[in-house]
Amino acid sequence: MTKLKFKNVLVLGAGKVGSTVADMVAEYHGLPVTLADLKPGRGDESDALVRRVSLNVESAEDLNVALSAHSVVINALPFYLAARVATQAAKCGVHYFDLTEDVAATKAIRDISKTATSVLMPQSGLAPGVIGMLGGYLAGRFDELYDLRLRVGALTRNATNSLRYNFTWSIDGVINEYCNPCDAIVNGQLLSVQPMEGHETFTLDAEAFEAFNTSGGLGTLCETLKGKVRNLDYKTIRYPGHRDAMDFLLHDLRLIERRDLLRQVLEHAVPHSREDVVILFASASGLRDGRFEQETRVGRVFGAPLRGKDRTAIELTTAAGVVGVFELLQQGKLPLAGFVGQEQAPLEEFLSTEVGHYYKGLGVKSSANASKNEVVHTL
Helix, strand or coil, X not given: CCCCCCCCEEEECCCHHHHHHHHHHHHHXXXXXXXXXXXXXXXXXXXXXEEEEECCCCCHHHHHHHHHCCCEEEECCCHHHHHHHHHHHHHHCCEEEXXXXXXXXXXXXXXXXXXCCCEEECCCECCCEHHHHHHHHHHCCCCEEEEEEEEEEEEECCCCCCCCCCECCCHHHHHHHHHCCEXXXXXXXXXXXXXXXXXXXXXXXXXXXXXXXXXXXXXXXXXXXXXXXXXXXXXXXECCCHHHHHHHXXXXXXXXXXXXXXHHHHHHHXXXXXXXXXXXXXXXXXXXXXXXXXXXXXXXXXXXXXXXXXXXXXXXXXXHHHHHHHHXXXXXXXXXXXXXXXXXXXXXXXXXXXXXXXXXXXXXXXXXXXXXXXXXXXX
């Protein structure tokens, strides 16, 4: 096992998630962090660990200078900048992580990684990210895997509009995952299925939810489990009625063809909220010791303070995903070069990291009592 020592970390994107990533690295690893953005905002001038700087990542020269001064970069910028930053990171020999759900960006990064001497690990947040680790973990607990269902929702706790939804994270990210094709395995075949389809309803603790196909949540898990599972899919959890309202906007009004206009409409009409909850649900079934069994995991995560600031559930879970795999790289528990998929990070090792407690309980061995399988993690 080769352990790595890093002197500092570059975080690109000083938004809510990027700022949380920077503070999480500082809090749990005590490393100096450079938090860079075109408009980095004002931080705490007395903060000895997190330094905010202005950086235009679209300038190859400026980006190269910033990357060359660091060993690791965590990219929390919009998805359409992922391939640009990863390309430059590979040229500089800098280890690269990002949070993108964009399939095209990940494919581009995978091509870049073929000659990289550093790690390139996109899709390292919540979904894709930790949900892929959980899926890989559950898949490994069966002798023969039949079905693997993964569900994640970042939900407003008190939504009052007709969409039954407030934005808890990136508008661009939501539009991207609602409009792009989705990977799935159906009857053993790797397929591309349509977003917003596959609608289902269910209850947790007597509360009603719905779920439907969205793009990018599985990361590279379909490729990893192809030929090893009969059915595999990922769906986003929402409150009932949200899917139909969004389908009206996307297809009846044809705003799927005018995404810039859709963004303007949503930004004007749908508020952001910091009162959120993240729900994770995973179910696997198959043969174990000759018997047909099912195993599930359910987790709820709420917001909590970090370094004196209140953080939302989606900020904490997303940041913990990428900071956790960063720590695994430090510990020598990930490959040291090339492309790394999120399911290559062992779930139990991830949960043992300094930030693993944000997902407490997801790796606990299933009990015969179904009610004990549910993990409610209130932070």
